[in-house]
Amino acid sequence: MYAQMVKSEASQEDPEKLAAFQKRIDANEKIEPKDWMPEGYRKTLIRQIGQHAHSEIVGQLPEGNWITRAPTLERKAILLAKVQDEAGHGLYLYCAAETLGVSRDELTEMLLDGRMKYSSIFNYPTLTWADMGAVGWLVDGAAIMNQVPLQRTSYGPYARAMVRICKEESFHQRQGFDIMMKMANGTPAQKQMAQDALNRIWFPALMMFGPSDKDSVHSSQSMAWKIKMNTNDELRQKFVDQTAPQAEYLGLTVPDETLAWNDEKGGYDFAEPDWSEFHDVIQGNGPCNADRLEARNRAWNDNAWVREGMMAHAAKKRAQKVAAQ
Amino acid sequence: MNNALFESLLRLGDNTLVIGHRVSEWCGVAPVLEEDIALANMALDLIGQTQMWLGLAADVEGEGRSADDLAMLRDVWDFRNVLLVEQPNGDFGQTIMRQYLFDQFHLLQLQHLTQSTEDRIAAIAQKAVKEVTYHVDRSRDTVVALGDGTEESNRRMQAALTKLWPYIGEMFAADAIDLEMATAGVIPDPASLRADYDAATRVVFADAVLTPPAGDFAHGGGKTGFRHSEHLGHLLTQMQWLQRAYPGARW
Numbered sequence: 001m002y003a004q005m006v007k008s009e010a011s012q013e014d015p016e017k018l019a020a021f022q023k024r025i026d027a028n029e030k031i032e033p034k035d036w037m038p039e040g041y042r043k044t045l046i047r048q049i050g051q052h053a054h055s056e057i058v059g060q061l062p063e064g065n066w067i068t069r070a071p072t073l074e075r076k077a078i079l080l081a082k083v084q085d086e087a088g089h090g091l092y093l094y095c096a097a098e099t100l101g102v103s104r105d106e107l108t109e110m111l112l113d114g115r116m117k118y119s120s121i122f123n124y125p126t127l128t129w130a131d132m133g134a135v136g137w138l139v140d141g142a143a144i145m146n147q148v149p150l151q152r153t154s155y156g157p158y159a160r161a162m163v164r165i166c167k168e169e170s171f172h173q174r175q176g177f178d179i180m181m182k183m184a185n186g187t188p189a190q191k192q193m194a195q196d197a198l199n200r201i202w203f204p205a206l207m208m209f210g211p212s213d214k215d216s217v218h219s220s221q222s223m224a225w226k227i228k229m230n231t232n233d234e235l236r237q238k239f240v241d242q243t244a245p246q247a248e249y250l251g252l253t254v255p256d257e258t259l260a261w262n263d264e265k266g267g268y269d270f271a272e273p274d275w276s277e278f279h280d281v282i283q284g285n286g287p288c289n290a291d292r293l294e295a296r297n298r299a300w301n302d303n304a305w306v307r308e309g310m311m312a313h314a315a316k317k318r319a320q321k322v323a324a325q
Numbered sequence: 326m327n328n329a330l331f332e333s334l335l336r337l338g339d340n341t342l343v344i345g346h347r348v349s350e351w352c353g354v355a356p357v358l359e360e361d362i363a364l365a366n367m368a369l370d371l372i373g374q375t376q377m378w379l380g381l382a383a384d385v386e387g388e389g390r391s392a393d394d395l396a397m398l399r400d401v402w403d404f405r406n407v408l409l410v411e412q413p414n415g416d417f418g419q420t421i422m423r424q425y426l427f428d429q430f431h432l433l434q435l436q437h438l439t440q441s442t443e444d445r446i447a448a449i450a451q452k453a454v455k456e457v458t459y460h461v462d463r464s465r466d467t468v469v470a471l472g473d474g475t476e477e478s479n480r481r482m483q484a485a486l487t488k489l490w491p492y493i494g495e496m497f498a499a500d501a502i503d504l505e506m507a508t509a510g511v512i513p514d515p516a517s518l519r520a521d522y523d524a525a526t527r528v529v530f531a532d533a534v535l536t537p538p539a540g541d542f543a544h545g546g547g548k549t550g551f552r553h554s555e556h557l558g559h560l561l562t563q564m565q566w567l568q569r570a571y572p573g574a575r576w
Contacts, residue, residue: 060353084365303356309478
């Protein structure tokens with residue numbers, strides 16, 4: 001999925017080195033793990049890639065919530081494949097973060113004790129099967145908007161991870177839209193479920209792009225470093241412009257009475273989400289924050305014996321190999 | 326309709342459906358990220374195999390039912406899976422032990438099914454056997470690693486083996502349906518797989534520093550549908566809920 005509200009760090013380094021670094025970025029050169037980089041660039045990237053990885057991992061939970069209740073064998077298989085992809089995305093992203101000098105276990109500990117965040121969208125519940133459609137359509141749709149430009153981001157390992165992730169995300173979005181089509185053209189109860197899902201997920205999806213540009217204090221340094229490629233409002237506008245006609249095609253109503261095409265700007269006018277709700281969720285008061293973190297903590301703690309057992313066995317094998325030599 | 330053939334296909338498809346569902350219950354909460362990926366992958370293979378087995382069962386039945394109808398609209402007494410696969414996940418040790426005990430049987434079964442005189446069964450088995458070869462490798466290695474890991478991991482794996490031991494025998498218990506199909510060369514006689522199974526598992530238990538319990542008592546009643554455990558009904562309640570709550574809807 002993606003990262004939001006990543007605080008970028010200022011750098012105190014040698015101005016000459018900083019200028020040379022900026023020149024490389026401006027020339028669209030990729031920065032690779034062994035290259036010199038400002039400490040602020042490294043820290044900001046760790047935060048952003050780590051948060052992105054955590055979002056993939058926590059993002060398994062709202063969809064995993066429906067794997068055991070998927071209505072057909074095919075839907076179950078597709079959802080399993082999607083959630084498996086997300087775990088895979090988490091893995092590439094943790095690997096990309098490791099090239100910056102932080103281990104996966106360290107990042108995991110920071111997720112589990114709340115020092116690091118994941119995308120706020122996963123703190124909303126999935127209540128009906130239509131939510132599997134709406135999450136794919138809207139949440140993966142918003143994630144793609146964010147991630148496609150990141151294929152051109154300045155840090156090589158992140159950009160390359162994003163190329164593969166984007167391919168899979170577009171499959172995810174299509175399967176979500178396909179569920180929505182089935183629901184919107186189904187029985188009256190199914191159509192009602194589809195509308196209800198759109199009503200609940202629309203504004204949280206808009207929040208995924210982060211606060212309005214006028215309130216987004218962390219953007220300019222990240223934009224200069226090409227860690228962030230577009231402003232929050234640009235991406236949000238693009239998302240609404242793409243999604244509003246899709247809702248119309250589905251025969252569903254976007255829960256925003258002010259939504260209207262604006263000829264002059266060549267895009268839709270739309271209502272901003274309730275930013276106080278956004279800040280509540282970021283602060284830990286979303287509908288599912290406590291459940292999500294508890295689920296991840298339980299998975300990690302209750303299964304510590306498995307990881308320890310595996311490591312102990314691997315150590316024994318290594319010792320036997322050394323003894324045999 | 327060939328009833329014995331239909332029943333045999335249900336046994337194959339219900340085994341993969343029920344254990345695939347159980348594995349999918351781990352989604353998002355596995356011990357480590359690589360396990361999340363591996364478990365989802367395995368569940369995906371098993372659900373894919375289910376679509377083929379139950380699809381063929383529905384064709385053989387010839388009453389217009391689909392694989393989904395068979396999966397989602399039968400009740401407990403119509404299921405034909407062995408009791409082992411419907412046992413709850415328990416801790417990760419119990420899940421992976423259940424998986425290994427089933428995978429080892431499943432591989433031997435599929436290897437014989439690739440030679441089935443019923444071409445459609447042979448074709449499905451040829452595809453499935455590749456997947457299950459990998460499943461066995463993984464579940465066996467994990468059982469060995471955790472058995473031969475720490476004191477705690479060994480204790481948990483021993484507990485899992487002791488608990489699941491009485492569910493092994495049913496996989497090899499032949500009844501009249503099995504014998505009719507085996508005589509026709511459609512499926513192997515399950516009893517004929519036992520020696521190879523015991524030989525393979527004996528090595529694994531030794532490598533895993535686990536002691537097989539004494540005795541060969543075996544629970545039964547799953548594959549005949551006579552008497553499932555209480556666990557299956559709860560699994561079906563969840564799995565079938567949407568189809569039951571909104572009859573006739575298309576998803």
